Every structure is written in structure tokens, then in C-alpha cells.
Amino acid sequence: MERRKFLKDALKAGVGMAVGLTIPEVASAKGAGKAPPLPWPYVKLDPKKVADKAYRGYYEHECCDGVFAAIITELQEKVGGPYLGLPLTMMWYGGGGVAGWGTICGTLNGAALIFNLTCKDFKPMIDVLCEWYQTTPLPTYVPCEGPYCKKPFPKSVSHSPLCHVSVQRWCKIATVYFGETVPYNSKKRSERCARLTATVAAKTVELLNAYHFEGFRPKKIKGKQKTKMDCRLCHEVTMKELS
Template sequence: MHDDSIGRRGWIKLVGGAAGAGAALVVARQAGAAPPAAGKGMQAVPWPYAPLDPDATAERAFKGYLEGHCMYGAFDALAGQVADKLGAPYTSFPTRMFTYGAGGVAGWATLCGALNGAAAAFQLLSAKPEPLVDALFRQYEQAALPDWVPASAKFPNVKSVAGSPLCHASISAWCKASGKKAYSPERKERCGVLTASVARHAAIILNAQHAGKAFPVLEDKATAECASCHEKGGTLENTRAKMACGGCHFNLGTKHPAI
């Protein structure tokens, strides 16, 4: 029984405060860093980070893809592993919310879900997430992926260069390279393997940043040239973006985009 004069909200605050304090002690003891406090303190980022094994991250991402698709697979592989290492309050994070990113957000084929999930993890775990996003997204645009394959994969791996962070462009490029259909079982597995590759690279650069080491950010000279005219301070200044221009705007065989 309790004193009704305290009221329901008062008891929620008391219980929440006690639980948060206990969680804080656990995390501080395990991570050697100040954990997020209960209530408003949990809204602050970043939360403490624990370095991850890239290959274990990739394996978990592939498994996560099979459970909840690309965005969930990438986020769970990164933040989920930190939760396993550090415990509460990380373990209470609703990772299943990230299933919305499947197929470029509910099948809309916009931002690749693996990139979306990794970027969410960067925001949660890094004090400087933007350089990590830049490095990961540019690598996704320019590299031949997937570049890591789990032992449990059923089909031969076919690499392709997306030229864009968009799910639509990535899948179309892979279909052209593989000769397979977009709704084939081979494509479904490919996106799982791609999720694993993305999460693996995300772990590598997160680890590097955490250790104070440099990590590569690939250049895109063609896009930089476009930006000199179309971006902030340019003659036209009629767009704002970092993503490669050629993935959408250039006609085959021409040197300037059709707008």
C-alpha cells in the first residue's frame, strides 16, 4: 500500500529514479564511463561506446536482417552488441522500431536501410557522428559490395557498385550485375549480406574514431565539381546534398546531367 497523497505520477518518478540509479551504477562499473541517467538524461547522446569485433558485427547483422530486415539488422549489430557489453539502460532500447527502414523505409526504396540503421547507431554512440556517416555513405556509393560474406550464405556473392546511397539505385545496379530479379531469393539474400558488409565497415570506423585514429573518407571529384555550381555559394545554389550526382542525373554518354 502507499500514501495516496503522493499520487500516481509521484510513484512513477520514484520508481523510475530508483531503477535509473541502479542502471547507472551497473553501466558505470562495467564501462568506466558515466552512463546516461534516468529521465531527461537518457535523451542526451552519445551514450558510452564499447569497441566491437567487425566480423562478429557482420554475423549479427546478417542474422538481424533475417529477423527484421536491413535497418534493424545494422542497428542491432552495432548498438545491440554494446547493449550486451554494457547492460542497462541499453538493453531496454526498443531496437525493433527500426524495422520501419526495410526496403528503404517501408518499401519506398529511399535511403538504404543498412545505412539508415548504422547512422542511427552513430548518432547514439558517437560524439561526432557526421564524419562517420560521410565515410560510410561514400564507401557505400563507390565500393563494390558486398565485400564480406557469411558462411551460411546460400548463393554466390555478386558485387556491384551502387553509385548512390539509395536502395532503389543499389538494387537496380545489383540486378544488372547479377542478372537476377529484384524479388528473387538471391536478391533477398544479397541485401542481408550487404547489411552485414555495411555494419562491419561501420564497426571498423566507430572503433577507429573511439581510439582517436583516422579513417578514410573517399573522394568524389565529379560530385564536388557539380557542387561548386549547384551547392551553397555556387552560381545556381539550387540544391543541397552530399550524395553522388551521377547516380540519378547523368544521361549515359553525356557529361552533364539532365535536370
């Protein structure tokens, strides 16, 4: 589609939804307010700016929405169009591994949606992010505000995309680091997740910039038995037995 027509259609869609229509109005506007097909346009974003926003966003609507809203508000401002139709709290449900169920880490869930909206290769992009997430000592972001401003914080390797596993592994390491028990419901653990939200938001933008502007092509990861998680986390088996 021609870019001008795309933006025109997109703008119509976005504006139609942004004015707060009632249900019958939305239903009758069917067609007129139809969202353009994916992927939607992406412009180069500043990972540092997005990270700062995501850090604050965590303390408003948790991890998943923190990543999502930090990036979407930038795209709303710089691209507009269909992005304007997305409610800023729509990913709040993802907090704590989906409403506290400890499943997929909310930061990954929020980022996955952004990849789906903006990349044809969204699945391998998600693979690259999850693989980085579960093998890297995190969080690396250090805030310039808040109760732990500029203070270093313990990092942990999650070995898993799961919220429960990621949080508990960090709590264990933090307990040794601070020399006192750091439980999952502590302020320190919240701060860790806020920093993680900022760290993952920045990484997501780095990957998007690389994909859209630097020719980066993500490599797909093949799963076993329908999962790409590290099997040894829950099963007492060696990788050799599994392959």
C-alpha cells in the same frame, strides 16, 4: 559527467524502460527514466561477430534493423545502461529504403543512428560510410550458413545511397553473372541484401573502433544544392558545370 554517475543514471533509465511499463506509468516516470545526453559510451567491438549477427538479423527484421540490432545487442551486453532501453525492432521501419519506398538504403539508416548515439562527429562519420558505400564493390561478406553458404556472389558499385538504385544496379550485374534474370523480388536479391547488411555492419564497427580507439577523424563531405549524392545519376550534367 563522472563515469560512475553516468552509468548509474544510465542504468536507471535503461532498467525503467526494459520492464515494459504502460503509457501512464512511463509518463509518470518522466524525469526518473530520462536518457542521459548523447554521445553514449562505446566499447571496442568485433566486426566479424557483428557481421555474422547482422547477416542473420536481415532475415528477421530486414536491412536497417539488421545493422542496428547487431551492434546494439553488443552494446547492451558490454555497456548496458541506456542501450538497454532501446527496443530491438525500432529500426524495422527502415527496410527497403523506409517501408519499401526505395529511399535511403536501410543499412546506412541503421548505421547512421548508431553514429548519432555514439559519436560527437556523427555527421562526418555518416559521410565516410556513405562515400565508401557508393564507391565500393559490395557486398563483400560471405556467410558460413544459409542457402548460399560460402558461395561467391556478384558485387556492384551503387554510385548512390538510395535503396532503389543500389538494388537495381546489383540486379543488372547479377543477371549477367548468373546468366539468368535476377529480379528485385528474388531470393538471390534478398541474399545480396543480407550480405550487404553484414558488410555495412562490419564497416560501421571498424569506423567506430578507429574513431574511438585509433584517433581516426572523419572528413566532412560538402554537398551541392542540399545533397551529397552523385548528381550525374539523375541529371545529365558534368561535374564542371555544377561547380
